[in-house]
Amino acid sequence: MIEDKLYKYLKYYNDSPQWVKSVSGRFYRMLPLSIRYGKVYLKYTKLLKESQWWSEERLEEYQWRKLETLLNHAYENVSYYRRVFDERGIKPKDVILFKRADSNDLYQKMHQVLKNLSSFIPKYASIEAYDNLKTIEKIYRNLSSDNQVGHNPRGHIQ
Numbered sequence: 503m504i505e506d507k508l509y510k511y512l513k514y515y516n517d518s519p520q521w522v523k524s525v526s527g528r529f530y531r532m533l534p535l536s537i538r539y540g541k542v543y544l545k546y547t548k549l550l551k552e553s554q555w556w557s558e559e560r561l562e563e564y565q566w567r568k569l570e571t572l573l574n575h576a577y578e579n580v581s582y583y584r585r586v587f588d589e590r591g592i593k594p595k596d597v598i599l600f601k602r603a604d605s606n607d608l609y610q611k612m613h614q615v616l617k618n619l620s621s622f623i624p625k626y627a628s629i630e631a632y633d634n635l636k637t638i639e640k641i642y643r644n645l646s647s648d649n650q651v652g653h654n655p656r657g658h659i660q
Contacts, residue, residue: 504538573597 515523536544553561573594576583587593 504533504540569597570594 515526518526530538536547553564556564577587577594578584
């Protein structure tokens with residue numbers, strides 16, 4: 503990314519007069535996004551262009567794969583999340599199996615986790631992160647209580 507290369511000049515930029523900042527900002531904004539953001543930008547632009555045409559099943563499979571990667575990473579590399587998962591008797595693979603299984607026991611475990619998401623937040627986390635999870639908990643509880651005939655957990659009318 504070009505920003506990483508320009509970072510060493512940030513002090514000079516911040517100390518420069520406003521007109522220099524304005525001119526340099528205009529030139530920077532004229533650069534194509536692929537140059538400004540580098541290979542990562544190109545990678546995700548390509549993914550988004552392709553994925554807009556994917557079927558719902560393929561999108562869902564991609565989301566589950568990414569979730570599996572994230573949960574495995576958190577479990578393997580962050581002792582806090584490993585402890586929280588272990589205390590609840592859940593392994594990252596259980597979440598992925600939940601997608602494919604009709605196991606009532608597994609459903610109950612996932613229900614417990616989703617109902618109490620805020621317990622997964624470290625005590626030193628930001629208030630915003632805590633509030634966001636509280637909101638997700640409320641949405642999940644509403645979906646759970648509305649899970650009657652004609653509704654599914656995704657909130658779509660069947």
